[in-house]
Amino acid sequence: MSAFNAIGSDREVERKEFTPGIEPQATWCPGCGDFGVLKALKGAMAELGRDPEEVLLVTGIGCSGKLNSYFESYGFHTIHGRSLPVARAAKLANPDLEVVAAGGDGDGYGIGGNHFMHTARENHDMTYIVFNNEIFGLTKGQTSPTSPKGHESKTQPHGSAKSPIRPLSLALTSGASYVARTAAVNPNQAQEILVEAIEHDGFAHIDFLTQCPTWNKDAKQYVPYIDVQQNDDYDFDRSDRGEAAEMMQRTERSLYEGEVLTGRFYHEPDRPSYGEEKREVGEMPEEPLAEQYHDDDYEWERSYDLLDTHK
Amino acid sequence: MSTSSTRARATPTGSSSRPATPPRPTSRPAPPSNWPTTTSCRPSCCTIRSSPASCGPSTSRCSTASRDDDGGVSPRSIPGQQGGRFLATGNEHTPEGHISEDTDNRVAQLERRLRKLEAIREELDGRETHQTLCEPVEDADYGILTFGSQQGTVEEAVDRLAADGHAVKSLGVSALMPFPEAEVTTFLESVDEALVVEMNGSAQFRGLVQKELGRFGPKLHSLLKYNGNPFEPGEVVEGFETIIDGDEPAPTTRFVPAAGD
Numbered sequence: 152m153s154a155f156n157a158i159g160s161d162r163e164v165e166r167k168e169f170t171p172g173i174e175p176q177a178t179w180c181p182g183c184g185d186f187g188v189l190k191a192l193k194g195a196m197a198e199l200g201r202d203p204e205e206v207l208l209v210t211g212i213g214c215s216g217k218l219n220s221y222f223e224s225y226g227f228h229t230i231h232g233r234s235l236p237v238a239r240a241a242k243l244a245n246p247d248l249e250v251v252a253a254g255g256d257g258d259g260y261g262i263g264g265n266h267f268m269h270t271a272r273e274n275h276d277m278t279y280i281v282f283n284n285e286i287f288g289l290t291k292g293q294t295s296p297t298s299p300k301g302h303e304s305k306t307q308p309h310g311s312a313k314s315p316i317r318p319l320s321l322a323l324t325s326g327a328s329y330v331a332r333t334a335a336v337n338p339n340q341a342q343e344i345l346v347e348a349i350e351h352d353g354f355a356h357i358d359f360l361t362q363c364p365t366w367n368k369d370a371k372q373y374v375p376y377i378d379v380q381q382n383d384d385y386d387f388d389r390s391d392r393g394e395a396a397e398m399m400q401r402t403e404r405s406l407y408e409g410e411v412l413t414g415r416f417y418h419e420p421d422r423p424s425y426g427e428e429k430r431e432v433g434e435m436p437e438e439p440l441a442e443q444y445h446d447d448d449y450e451w452e453r454s455y456d457l458l459d460t461h462k
Numbered sequence: 463m464s465t466s467s468t469r470a471r472a473t474p475t476g477s478s479s480r481p482a483t484p485p486r487p488t489s490r491p492a493p494p495s496n497w498p499t500t501t502s503c504r505p506s507c508c509t510i511r512s513s514p515a516s517c518g519p520s521t522s523r524c525s526t527a528s529r530d531d532d533g534g535v536s537p538r539s540i541p542g543q544q545g546g547r548f549l550a551t552g553n554e555h556t557p558e559g560h561i562s563e564d565t566d567n568r569v570a571q572l573e574r575r576l577r578k579l580e581a582i583r584e585e586l587d588g589r590e591t592h593q594t595l596c597e598p599v600e601d602a603d604y605g606i607l608t609f610g611s612q613q614g615t616v617e618e619a620v621d622r623l624a625a626d627g628h629a630v631k632s633l634g635v636s637a638l639m640p641f642p643e644a645e646v647t648t649f650l651e652s653v654d655e656a657l658v659v660e661m662n663g664s665a666q667f668r669g670l671v672q673k674e675l676g677r678f679g680p681k682l683h684s685l686l687k688y689n690g691n692p693f694e695p696g697e698v699v700e701g702f703e704t705i706i707d708g709d710e711p712a713p714t715t716r717f718v719p720a721a722g723d
């Protein structure tokens with residue numbers, strides 16, 4: 152029998168099960184978009200009938216990184232920019248876990264940018280939520296990789312000389328197999344997109360626009376938003392890399408012109424995940440690695456013995 | 463560089479054969495008894511957020527006060543296991559796992575974590591040592607203390623010095639934190655003077671030994687090398703001879719005589 156008996160328990164799960172038993176006082180500011188992510192994630196997990204104990208929520212550092220302090224599941228609050236390596240390892244060790252990584256735009260597109268690129272490229276099977284508030288929130292409003300050119304802050308007093316990165320395009324060219332953008336101001340769409348992303352077998356990237364009324368824009372600045380799937384002006388095939396790329400570029404540009412485009416931008420359902428590839432070539436066991444931890448008869452290898460020490 | 467004298471326990475004759483690798487553990491060491499098992503009720507601990515009402519004797523487990531057996535380590539369950547939720551976090555937290563900046567809680571939690579250092583050292587002391595003693599002659603009056611990649615070089619130098627009739631032995635320290643206080647103390651107490659060989663300009667390792675042990679400064683000389691090349695055995699031999707006859711060490715090294723603590 153598996154030691155991970157919470158996995159695949161197949162029962163009705165209520166939304167409130169994702170609220171910690173002793174509910175903490177959230178330290179997010181009133182009106183913060185981060186509440187919207189928490190709400191949508193609770194809704195999506197309940198909709199999918201995931202047991203809180205089969206979910207691992209791995210976060211980075213920032214206001215956004217506090218998500219797993221307010222969400223009831225297994226959690227790992229990592230270090231700045233490193234949610235993805237931890238999430239990858241957990242998923243490889245136990246592919247049956249539902250792994251969600253989350254963090255800020257500074258965390259994921261800045262200091263953790265390399266992990267973002269390569270986790271997308273390797274198509275690790277997980278959902279990655281980037282809380283994009285276009286600044287560093289926790290450290291009081293500095294310019295981030297998604298702040299627009301000319302953005303004035305304590306770190307860029309004369310206006311940022313840097314053009315913002317293009318998060319959706321970056322995900323696509325890096326190799327993400329599901330790419331979407333949603334917004335805290337649109338909780339219904341956010342929940343739907345999260346459900347799709349969690350169900351997707353591969354790396355699902357969600358650029359989640361989260362307003363930061365304390366240091367940057369408030370909720371009003373993200374409305375009206377447009378769902379590109381529900382508007383005839385934006386007809387494109389999201390399974391076509393070229394069409395998706397074009398739509399993403401337009402979306403990224405228009406955000407800085409005050410037009411908030413959201414929705415699904417790319418979906419490639421059939422690409423094998425990294426874990427599948429590794430199991431296919433026999434470098435990862437079929438039986439989850441994590442089961443060995445509870446196997447009293449398992450013959451443990453010392454990693455020292457696997458090293459070819461200098462003679 | 464020769465590694466011929468690398469050995470865990472030198473024999474009195476100075477045999478230079480390598481020791482057999484330690485036997486492999488055949489099965490995973492038993493987890494501490496307070497670890498959750500798959501059948502147990504929801505375990506509770508300092509970072510497991512469960513409602514105390516549902517988890518049995520939570521108050522003793524969640525306590526940050528001293529427990530005899532825990533070594534400051536909170537029991538944990540593994541993602542996917544029923545009956546336990548665990549948040550690993552760098553934010554200071556209450557025993558229930560919630561973020562807290564309360565100063566009393568902070569002190570209790572930090573002191574709990576500090577207990578881990580003692581517990582780790584205690585556990586390591588009960589196992590095969592990580593330090594490497596090279597003792598080609600019995601009852602050596604002189605010691606050479608070193609760490610890291612110059613250990614093999616130091617051992618070669620000790621062999622040469624012993625062959626020249628010097629009563630010298632060496633200790634290569636592989637565990638820097640928690641520091642192997644007892645082993646290093648025994649080594650330093652057993653010699654009249656010691657040379658600390660290290661590859662930097664500020665005698666960092668000697669400083670660490672003094673910080674950890676709070677004594678022995680008056681018998682610790684330093685041999686430093688920082689020209690970018692590794693130590694040669696001959697340089698260690700010459701540095702050692704500086705203690706004995708006051709000659710200049712090799713020009714590629716710097717000798718700093720013992721001062722005090």
Ligand SMILES: Cc1ncc(C[n+]2csc(CCOP(=O)(O)OP(=O)(O)O)c2C)c(N)n1
Pocket residue numbers: 212213214215216231254255256257258259282284286287288289290295
């Ligand atoms: C290695 C490291 N560098 C810098 C910091 C300081 N720091 C904490 S949060 C943060 C940026 C947070 O911005 P973002 O990732 O966008 O998250 P937000 O707070 O906006 O949700 C920085 C630079 C840190 N904690 N660790």
Ligand code: SF4
Pocket residue numbers: 178179180182183184185214215284288289362363364365366
């Ligand atoms: S500083 Fe901004 S991002 Fe952080 S909690 Fe407050 S509103 Fe949210």
Ligand SMILES: [Mg+2]
Pocket residue numbers: 213255256257282283284285286287288295
């Ligand atoms: Mg941010």
